[in-house]
Amino acid sequence: DTGVSQDPRHKITKRGQNVTFRCDPISEHNRLYWYRQTLGQGPEFLTYFQNEAQLEKSRLLSDRFSAERPKGSFSTLEIQRTEQGDSAMYLCASSSGPGQGAGDTQYFGPGTRLTVL
Amino acid sequence: RKEVEQDPGPFNVPEGATVAFNCTYSNSASQSFFWYRQDCRKEPKLLMSVYSSGNEDGRFTAQLNRASQYISLLIRDSKLSDSATYLCVVNIYTGRRALTFGSGTRLQVQP
Numbered sequence: 624d625t626g627v628s629q630d631p632r633h634k635i636t637k638r639g640q641n642v643t644f645r646c647d648p649i650s651e652h653n654r655l656y657w658y659r660q661t662l663g664q665g666p667e668f669l670t671y672f673q674n675e676a677q678l679e680k681s682r683l684l685s686d687r688f689s690a691e692r693p694k695g696s697f698s699t700l701e702i703q704r705t706e707q708g709d710s711a712m713y714l715c716a717s718s719s720g721p722g723q724g725a726g727d728t729q730y731f732g733p734g735t736r737l738t739v740l
Numbered sequence: 741r742k743e744v745e746q747d748p749g750p751f752n753v754p755e756g757a758t759v760a761f762n763c764t765y766s767n768s769a770s771q772s773f774f775w776y777r778q779d780c781r782k783e784p785k786l787l788m789s790v791y792s793s794g795n796e797d798g799r800f801t802a803q804l805n806r807a808s809q810y811i812s813l814l815i816r817d818s819k820l821s822d823s824a825t826y827l828c829v830v831n832i833y834t835g836r837r838a839l840t841f842g843s844g845t846r847l848q849v850q851p
Contacts, residue, residue, distance in 0.1 A: 665827050665842050665843050668838035714783060727837075731783040
């Protein structure tokens, strides 16, 4: 399968614990995005990387959230001191756009469903 | 006001029906427009991009009206397999690459 992959697919944790999710983008896609989706809502943007540089961060990304893409390939999203409100589906997407042009097609992974008890 | 607004539905239609979804966006700087489809508990998948001249892909037709800041999706000859949530998506590219999603319109095609 050459699509976007995410691990784990499901995570149940207790409030206050730290969790880390991994995303492997489509091979050679230089752009990687993290979104969060709660029930009944569309995905909401969290952050964006071009290669290893984190170029955009949403105000939704509180200081408990950190994302990295150290070698410009896979990415991790860590949530520290989880809260019940962090329960959501965390989606990763990747794209390989036409340089500096307008939005290019983003392909989504299957997501990591986080439940904070 | 949300940046992208959609009627949440559900739209319950019989097989073979034609159904149309509308979406409005608030930022006139928006440059790229898409419809994504999302099945229950699955990831969003690109259905089609939306171009100013309108575009068609089989049974699906998308239209964009920049003056009214309005996007539509028409599905003809609905199939049971079309049952899903349809997400209206906008890229407000002014140096940003983030996609802005509507909350989705749920379609249920019934036999």
